Structure formats: structure tokens, C-alpha cells
Amino acid sequence: MAKKEYSFYPGCSSQQGASSSNMQKSVETMCEELDVKINQIPDWNCCAASIGYGGGGELPRLTLSARNIALSEQHNTGQDIVATCAACWLATREAAERFHEDDGLMAETNQALAEAGLKLRNETPIRHMVEVLIEDIGYETIGGKVQRPLEGLKIAGYVGCQTNRPFGIAGESFENPMYLDKLVETLGADPVQNYDKKVQCCGGALAFSEPEKSQDMIKTIIESAYDSSADLIVTPCPVCQMNVEIYQDQINQRHNTKFKMPVVYYSQLMDVAFGRSAKDSALDQQVIKAGKLEEIANK
Amino acid sequence: MTELNTAMVEQYRNSFLQEVEANVEEGEWVKMCMQCGVCAGSCPLGNAWEHPPQEIFMMIRAGKREAVLSSDSMWMCTSCYNCIARCPRGLPITHIMHGLAHYAQRLGLVPKNQPTQKFAQKFWQNLNKKGRVNELKLGLSLYFMNGFGEGVKTSLKMKDIGLGMLKTKRMAVNEAFGGHGVKDLSGFQKIMKKAHELEDARIQKSGN
Structure with missing residues (x-):
């Protein structure tokens, strides 16, 4: 298989010592196994996520993404931009679409970029890593790489919001996307059928500003996984992963529950199934240990 | 305004x-x-x-x-x-x-004191300072957004979560001193300044 190359936008939370550095580690391992080369966009900046709108109006906010796309077009010419963070992908793709629709905005952003000698051509597809897996690599190739099937694991596929809406993965429904379940199956595990909270919002950034309202939603996501006898939850989104994993103790205190549900990334499942160690799969960075998955990794 | x-x-x-x-x-x-x-x-x-x-x-x-x-x-x-x-x-x-x-x-x-508005504003300021979000400073500034007393209380309440993130290397104490950022910070800030100017001018014009 020829090596595939992409211009990679990791985003702030994927940096060393940041909240989804475990996703970054496991994605690097996954890409090694799949012979995918990810070239970081040199000197990329924050995308403003979906909460930057308070201080950031349309033009300054979208210009953040314009700088990233321009840097990618200059240094990683001809390569699709690929993001692993749902918010990074969404913000960048939204910006690219807005600039296509609005010539005035495009002219203004280029006027701003010119201050640092940059130019946006806006000719680059903005994609999510999950699209790369499904569309460019395919379930069959992924299945062919499995050395340690995740047998006996029951997994709730939690897709969340921003990997799913408004763009989503081509051919999948917004209300009941099936790709995560298909991936879980490809890796030899048992996907929870009809996981009713698969596209439930976790509160996103409001987990910080409206903790009680958000934790009420997070509670339903975990409860539903327990109701389906899941061993763990898997998600593609760094905000979903963090929100659903780290507040379980607080929810337990408020609601007298006994939640201790591990939440992992799809890339961690793939790493373990591909035969890599618990460390290469970043399982040592779980706040709630994924015991059964670690057992398979240590076999 | x-x-x-x-x-x-x-x-x-x-x-x-x-x-x-x-x-x-x-x-x-x-x-x-x-x-x-x-x-x-x-x-x-x-x-x-x-x-x-x-x-x-x-x-x-x-x-x-x-x-x-x-x-x-x-x-x-x-x-x-x-x-x-x-x-x-x-x-x-x-x-x-x-x-x-x-x-x-x-x-x-x-x-007044709309929590999401405060958080959104802090997020925007945080990312503009160095071009990338500093999660540690953002978290702390959020805990202390309603004054020192309440900040200490919130920090204590969130202590276990913070420790969990530190232990798993998903939070780094050294982010409090400098931390991640873009290399071409001056270029980044020039771009953002211009973008703000252009947008402010457009809105000012609309009000006149």
C-alpha cells in the first residue's frame, strides 16, 4: 500500500500535557500501523472552537482558520487538511465554506493575512480523520490489520455532536450514524445495538460554565451505556471523551450513582487490536482505567 | 459600547x-x-x-x-x-x-455574570495571547472569575479532577509558565488586529 500523506491539524488540546494528548498519542500509533503520514501544519493556531464567539466576531474568528489553511496550502501544498478534533475540523471546514460563499469576507481575510505575508487560496479539502479511515483506507483494510480481535468486549459507540453534525460522514444519518458501530465490529468487539444516547450532547464547552446542566446530560450518556451492559464507551471527539470521563465522580456525589465507565478513543481500540502495547495506545492516560481493554493489550 | x-x-x-x-x-x-x-x-x-x-x-x-x-x-x-x-x-x-x-x-x-459569556470571553482572550489555548490558565481563570473566595472554593471542589488530569499527563504544571504558543506570534497578532479593525469599521459604518 502506498503511503498516504495528509496535512495534519492537531489542535490545542492534542498538545503535550493537554487534555487530549492521549488521543494524539494513540492517533500517531494508529497512523504508523496504517502507513499514513501526517505532516503537521507548521505553526498552526487555535481555531476558536465553538466557544470563541463571545469576543470573536465572524471575521476575526474565521481568520484564525484562514491562517491555518493558508499555512497548509503554502507548506503542505496539495495535501488534504485532516483534523482529529471535532471542533477543529468543524471550525476549519465552516470557515472554508463561508469564504467560498462570501467574496467580501474572503477579500477581508486575505487583507488581514497579508499583514504577515500569507494568502488564502481556499482550495484545500478539510477532512476528519474518521473520513480518512472510512473513505481512503476502508473497513476491509482496517480489518486485515487486526492481530488481536477485541473479543468479548461490549462497546457503546458514542458519536457525539460535532463529528456528526452539521457535516457528518458522507452517507451516514445524523440521527443514527452507524460507522462507529461498524468500526467496533471490524475490530472484533461487540457494538451495543441501539445505543440511544449515541448522538446526545455532552454540554461541550458549557460543561465548564453550566456544570450542573451539562452533567445531567452526561449522566444519561453513561446510564444508557450501563443499561446496555457496555464494558466501555468509545468516541471520536476529545470534548466528549473528557466530559464523559472526568466528571463521573462529581455525578456520583450528586446523584448517588456508582459510575466508573471507561471512555476511550476509536484510535485506542484500533491500536490494541493492531497488536500494540497499552502504552502505545495511551491507555496509561485514562483517568478511569479501561481494564478489560488493557488486559487484551497485555496479552 | x-x-x-x-x-x-x-x-x-x-x-x-x-x-x-x-x-x-x-x-x-x-x-x-x-x-x-x-x-x-x-x-x-x-x-x-x-x-x-x-x-x-x-x-x-x-x-x-x-x-x-x-x-x-x-x-x-x-x-x-x-x-x-x-x-x-x-x-x-x-x-x-x-x-x-x-x-x-x-x-x-x-x-451581568452570565457564566457562558464570561467563559467565552476568557477563551477568546486566552487563545489570542499566544495563538493557542493554554488549558491550565483557562481553567484557573474560570474558577476565579467570580472573585478570590469563590475561586478557592471552586478549586477545592475541582481538585480531584485536576489531580486526575495531572497524573495522566493530560494537564501540565509548566503551562503556567509560558506554555504552548505559535512561533510567529507577532505575525499572528498583526493578522488578528487587522481582522478586528476591518470588522469594527464595517459595523461602525452600519451604525452611521
């Missing part, structure tokens, strides 16, 4: 809808709402909105300027995009809510 608020009231005396169309991100879509209420029924925090999106749209058309801009409803948006995915008319509702929230902030009409 009360001056800008006065200028806008003066300029758009007869039509709040026109003011929204001219100044709010994706505001030109507001008039397309057909009042079906699918957005309200699809919002995960729907019960926390004093005025759900379709009501906001009708209030804009009815000229309820102050009630809309000083509402904390649009600050309840979690950016889940359910409303966008389901709106039969294809209104970019999430973006309009963000746009209204931003416009209300620009005019100084946000209700």
Missing part, C-alpha cells in the same frame, strides 16, 4: 430585523423562519432557554430589540448543531445564536 448601541438604535429605529440582517452573523436568514419549533424541540438544553430560537426569531421581527439582546437564552447554546441538522428551512440557527450573543456583547447588553 453604549455609544454604538445608541447609534444602532438611532439608525435602525424602525426595524430591528434590518439591524440584525446588517450586523449579526448569518442574520439575513432570520426572516426565513417558519415558526415550526423543531429547533426548540431539538435543543438539548431547551428547557433552559427563556426564549427558544423560533421565539427569538419572531421577537426580532416584532422589534423586541432589548428583550432579545439582553436575553441569556442564546448563551445556552451548546453548539450541538441539532437545530441546524433538523431545520426544514435550512437556517444556520447555531451560527445565528452565536452571532446574536456576540452582537449583544459588542453593544454591552449581556446580562
Whole structure:
């Protein structure tokens, strides 16, 4: 298989010592196994996520993404931009679409970029890593790489919001996307059928500003996984992963529950199934240990 | 920005809808709402909105300027995009809510101590400082946003979560000293300054 190359936008939370550095580690391992080369966009900046709108109006906010796309077009010419963070992908793709629709905005952003000698051509597809897996690599190739099937694991596929809406993965429904379940199956595990909270919002950034309202939603996501006898939850989104994993103790205190549900990334499942160690799969960075998955990794 | 608020009231005396169309991100879509209420029924925090999106749209058309801009409803948006995915008319509702929230902030009409507004503003300042978000400083500034006493209380409440993140190397103490950022910070800041200038000029012009 020829090596595939992409211009990679990791985003702030994927940096060393940041909240989804475990996703970054496991994605690097996954890409090694799949012979995918990810070239970081040199000197990329924050995308403003979906909460930057308070201080950031349309033009300054979208210009953040314009700088990233321009840097990618200059240094990683001809390569699709690929993001692993749902918010990074969404913000960048939204910006690219807005600039296509609005010539005035495009002219203004280029006027701003010119201050640092940059130019946006806006000719680059903005994609999510999950699209790369499904569309460019395919379930069959992924299945062919499995050395340690995740047998006996029951997994709730939690897709969340921003990997799913408004763009989503081509051919999948917004209300009941099936790709995560298909991936879980490809890796030899048992996907929870009809996981009713698969596209439930976790509160996103409001987990910080409206903790009680958000934790009420997070509670339903975990409860539903327990109701389906899941061993763990898997998600593609760094905000979903963090929100659903780290507040379980607080929810337990408020609601007298006994939640201790591990939440992992799809890339961690793939790493373990591909035969890599618990460390290469970043399982040592779980706040709630994924015991059964670690057992398979240590076999 | 009360001056800008006065200028806008003066300029758009007869039509709040026109003011929204001219100044709010994706505001030109507001008039397309057909009042079906699918957005309200699809919002995960729907019960926390004093005025759900379709009501906001009708209030804009009815000229309820102050009630809309000083509402904390649009600050309840979690950016889940359910409303966008389901709106039969294809209104970019999430973006309009963000746009209204931003416009209300620009005019100084946000209700006092709106937590999401404070967080959103802190996030924006944090990312602009070095070009990338510093999660540690952002978290701490959030805990202390309502003063020192409450900050200490919140920090204690969040202590176990912080320790869990530290132990798993998903939070780094050295981020408090410098931390991650873009290399070409001066170029980054020049770009952002220009973008702000261009947008401010466009909105000033609309109020005159």
C-alpha cells in the first residue's frame, strides 16, 4: 500500500500535557500501523472552537482558520487538511465554506493575512480523520490489520455532536450514524445495538460554565451505556471523551450513582487490536482505567 | 459600547430585523423562519432557554430589540448543531445564536455574570495571547472569575479532577509558565488586529 500523506491539524488540546494528548498519542500509533503520514501544519493556531464567539466576531474568528489553511496550502501544498478534533475540523471546514460563499469576507481575510505575508487560496479539502479511515483506507483494510480481535468486549459507540453534525460522514444519518458501530465490529468487539444516547450532547464547552446542566446530560450518556451492559464507551471527539470521563465522580456525589465507565478513543481500540502495547495506545492516560481493554493489550 | 448601541438604535429605529440582517452573523436568514419549533424541540438544553430560537426569531421581527439582546437564552447554546441538522428551512440557527450573543456583547447588553459569556470571553482572550489555548490558565481563570473566595472554593471542589488530569499527563504544571504558543506570534497578532479593525469599521459604518 502506498503511503498516504495528509496535512495534519492537531489542535490545542492534542498538545503535550493537554487534555487530549492521549488521543494524539494513540492517533500517531494508529497512523504508523496504517502507513499514513501526517505532516503537521507548521505553526498552526487555535481555531476558536465553538466557544470563541463571545469576543470573536465572524471575521476575526474565521481568520484564525484562514491562517491555518493558508499555512497548509503554502507548506503542505496539495495535501488534504485532516483534523482529529471535532471542533477543529468543524471550525476549519465552516470557515472554508463561508469564504467560498462570501467574496467580501474572503477579500477581508486575505487583507488581514497579508499583514504577515500569507494568502488564502481556499482550495484545500478539510477532512476528519474518521473520513480518512472510512473513505481512503476502508473497513476491509482496517480489518486485515487486526492481530488481536477485541473479543468479548461490549462497546457503546458514542458519536457525539460535532463529528456528526452539521457535516457528518458522507452517507451516514445524523440521527443514527452507524460507522462507529461498524468500526467496533471490524475490530472484533461487540457494538451495543441501539445505543440511544449515541448522538446526545455532552454540554461541550458549557460543561465548564453550566456544570450542573451539562452533567445531567452526561449522566444519561453513561446510564444508557450501563443499561446496555457496555464494558466501555468509545468516541471520536476529545470534548466528549473528557466530559464523559472526568466528571463521573462529581455525578456520583450528586446523584448517588456508582459510575466508573471507561471512555476511550476509536484510535485506542484500533491500536490494541493492531497488536500494540497499552502504552502505545495511551491507555496509561485514562483517568478511569479501561481494564478489560488493557488486559487484551497485555496479552 | 453604549455609544454604538445608541447609534444602532438611532439608525435602525424602525426595524430591528434590518439591524440584525446588517450586523449579526448569518442574520439575513432570520426572516426565513417558519415558526415550526423543531429547533426548540431539538435543543438539548431547551428547557433552559427563556426564549427558544423560533421565539427569538419572531421577537426580532416584532422589534423586541432589548428583550432579545439582553436575553441569556442564546448563551445556552451548546453548539450541538441539532437545530441546524433538523431545520426544514435550512437556517444556520447555531451560527445565528452565536452571532446574536456576540452582537449583544459588542453593544454591552449581556446580562451581568452570565457564566457562558464570561467563559467565552476568557477563551477568546486566552487563545489570542499566544495563538493557542493554554488549558491550565483557562481553567484557573474560570474558577476565579467570580472573585478570590469563590475561586478557592471552586478549586477545592475541582481538585480531584485536576489531580486526575495531572497524573495522566493530560494537564501540565509548566503551562503556567509560558506554555504552548505559535512561533510567529507577532505575525499572528498583526493578522488578528487587522481582522478586528476591518470588522469594527464595517459595523461602525452600519451604525452611521
